[in-house]
Amino acid sequence: MSTEPTLRPERPFFSSGPTCKFPGWSLDKLDIKSLGRSHRSKYAKGRLKYAIDLSKELLGVPDDYLVGIMPGSDTGALECAMWSMLGNRPTTVAAWESFGNVWIQDAVKQLKLPNLQVLDADYGHIPDLAQIPQENDVVFTWNGTTSGAKIPNTDWLAPGREGITINDATSAVFAMEMDWAKLDATTYSWQKVLGSEAQHGMLILSPKAVERIESYDPEWPLPKLFRLKKGNKINTGIFEGATINTPSMLATEDYIMALEWARSIGGRKAMFERADANAKIVTDWIESTPWLRNMVPDPAQRTNTGVCMVFQGEWYDNLSAEEQAAVPKTIASKLEAMDIGYDFNGYRDAPPSLRIWCGGSVEAEDIKRLLPWIEWAYEALKNGTL
Template sequence: MTAQERPAVRPANPHFSSGPCAKRPGWALDNLKNAVLGRSHRSKLGKARLADAIEKTRAVLNVPADYKIGIVPASDTGAVEMALWSLLGARGVDMLAWESFGQGWVTDVAKQLKLENARILKADYGQLPDLGDVDFKNDVVFTWNGTTSGVRVPNGEWIADDREGLTICDATSAAFAQDLAWPKLDVVTFSWQKVLGGEAAHGVLILSPRAVERLESYTPAWPMPKIFRLTKGGKLIEGIFKGETINTPSMLCVEDYIDALDWADSIGGLKALIARADANTAVIAEWAERTPWVDFLAEKVETRSNTSVCLKVVDPKVAALSDDDQAAFAKKMSSLLESEGVAMDVNGYRDAPAGLRIWAGATIEVSDMQALMPWLDWAFAEALASLEAA
């Protein structure tokens, strides 16, 4: 294969990781100078900043006024686990899985909680399960956007208005970039390290009135770890949803999240955030359309993520390789991009099919995404030349 020249233009910001994600444009450490450091998070000032983060979350995401928002430990994983351990077991549950994190929740429910009335609806990477098969007499657990597959649900229309069970939605790479159907969702979780590029280790748990009713009327059969406890004496612990966190949060991370929320508000809120992610994804889609060696892992345009964009190499010489060799080829490409300082952390997720995963969320500048595309062609040509020479 003929060698390809290095592109002349480089992305100004090479951070395309799918989590933690790129910081917002214009971010600087000095923006966090008002962080409540060296003080208790339970001080009047500390609780005020936590409450401020909660209310700004409500404003940017358009969360209904009667939904509860809490900051919880252990990132999105912690928030999901709190929901699963606290709410499930009252009725049957449908578990939807089409990528690694959804499969992780299946494992927890089937092997840790050992719920015998769990139905598993699975699909391969690149696809969705048949959403028409979901039984809304049951609770339903699903990811809105599959971070490791680049496949998302198209909307919330498939969720029954007259559902009897609760819908528990892991929205960690969807919140702030996709329009969540709040009336259809009873529990929503995310981590602010994703779309807004906040610092890691903190999760957000959002509960509808129906979810609160379940918490106050149902006690799970299993022991509940302290870090998961959302009720006391059969009543919701309201303080969790007013900034009185279960454990000690990083107030520096909280301040960083507030900074990101203020930026989101300043550019036009959720509508603007979605538009930025859509514009970045459009750049990739236009490039992929004219590039024969690559395709989206998501098989349908309407289920294609606008944040965690997963790509597969479809060039016949690469597609003919073993799975391990295809993974090595993708790793070679990502290593070349990183060594050139143009794209960091874009190799596909370790459990996913071999390929690249490029974050296209709202903190990415479209000019950087445009600059990246020629570098993907260059990295492919370099990796293919090495393969042919071997």
């Protein structure tokens, strides 16, 4: 495409986190009655509890599971689960992109877990999860935020297995159905699929996870931010709006507004459908574009949120490694400067790539309008005119 496109995305927000605000979002729509109040006040605590209850409702979390608000975004919630529950039996940590590799480093260098099995794979691939012994505790990332590779199913987790399962679902919830019966600790952050504000995470615990926490004291010290017990019992207050430390009520109200929007359009099923439709637009375009390929070769393992693509073809293959790395950066930078699309360059540790967020808060029409601009920028770069 040598002619510059004419249609521009109305909302050029394609970042994979924090992600796009939902359509119609406006700051003046926030409920601000909790601002300037103690988070322990009856009203503010009620709003925190409402955020928890609405999250549980929309995600279809079983009634006997606990849902709590944690500090430190998904990272804080996930590491709290690791620090609180791991260490008393063999553990497997499986990873296929950068954030999963952080959990590997936590297990190896920080917790120094004995009897540790590490499974990893290159970007775009998933390791053989059937290698995991069912008696092991398991830490894994449902959807690879920086690689675009997701687990296609949970068949590799046996029903009633002995070990606990810790699931980083931050770029999966509200886009993919969770198999709650096989998940013991599930975490996510407000700023991913719902496009809310950052710094707060969610921790969802099964009865099996609660039993592990209550019956096991790890040998390492637990920071205050990770302490889920009061005496020898789970601190149920955390799961009723009494957060461990002071939350941002402004961020809480933004999260509530995003949850209410998701409910208004049909709940998580509607969010799934929007993400699927958005991802199909991008994946079909990749398939029809000879100088691109999906980073994930197996269609069953391709995400419907952060779709990642790499370059190919004679012109690109003849570039030096340094020149190849500059291709997606140059395209993304040019279109950002033109206010066509923001933050869709690939992750810094991933192979040179582009990554377009397709979660449910993004409008399909904006994605359709972005893609011709990428084609235009690629051809201009190839012809030396960008």
